[in-house]
Amino acid sequence: QVQVVESGGGLVQPGGSLRLSCTASGNIFSIYVMGWYRQAPGKQRELVAQIFPDSGTSTYADSVKGRFTISTDSAENTVYLQMSSLKPEDTAVYYCNLNLVDWGQGTQVTVSA
Numbered sequence: 001q002v003q004v005v006e007s008g009g010g011l012v013q014p015g016g017s018l019r020l021s022c023t024a025s026g027n028i029f030s031i032y033v034m035g036w037y038r039q040a041p042g043k044q045r046e047l048v049a050q051i052f053p054d055s056g057t058s059t060y061a062d063s064v065k066g067r068f069t070i071s072t073d074s075a076e077n078t079v080y081l082q083m084s085s086l087k088p089e090d091t092a093v094y095y096c097n098l099n100l101v102d103w104g105q106g107t108q109v110t111v112s113a
Contacts, residue, residue, distance in 0.1 A: 002026040002102045009094060009107030012086055016111070020081040022096030022104060032099050034072060034079040038092035038109075045095065049081060064090075086111045 008020040020036065035050035049070040051058040058070050069082040079096065086109075093106040 002028055002098060004096050004098050004102050004104035006094065006096045006104040006107040009109045011110045011112065013113055014087060014111055016086050017082070017084045018086065018109060020083070020094055020096075020107060020109075022079045022081075024077040024096075024098045024102070028077060028098070031074070031077065035097045035100075036070060036079070036081045037095045037097060038090075039095070039106075040089075040092040043092075048094070050097075051079060083109070088112060 002024060003026050004024050006020060006022045008018060012018050031053055033050055033052050036048045037045050038048050039045040047061060048064055049058060049060045049068055051070045051072055053072050053074050067085045072079045088111050091111050092109060094109050095106045096104040
């Protein structure tokens with residue numbers, strides 16, 4: 001069994017920054033990809049960023065390029081999402097995903113004045 005736990009969400013003003021963290025634990029054979037997704041009210045869940053730890057390759061949604069940075073601490077099975085220049089449209093529940101299989105419970109990010 002695998003556990004995926006996110007933290008770091010909260011309320012921030014437009015233009016502000018937040019860092020989300022996600023740690024995976026349990027019966028993990030190998031980590032191929034870790035990703036951050038988000039879902040706003042009334043919208044489908046979308047991929048925000050993902051990273052392939054072995055190669056260090058990362059990809060981003062166009063809407064967050066240049067503002068968000070994904071990184072990992074492979075020794076700790078942890079992935080981070082540094083979010084800067086936040087906009088109200090970034091408001092959503094952010095979910096962490098491990099290997100396209102296991103999901104965390106989500107953490108709320110609200111960008112509002």
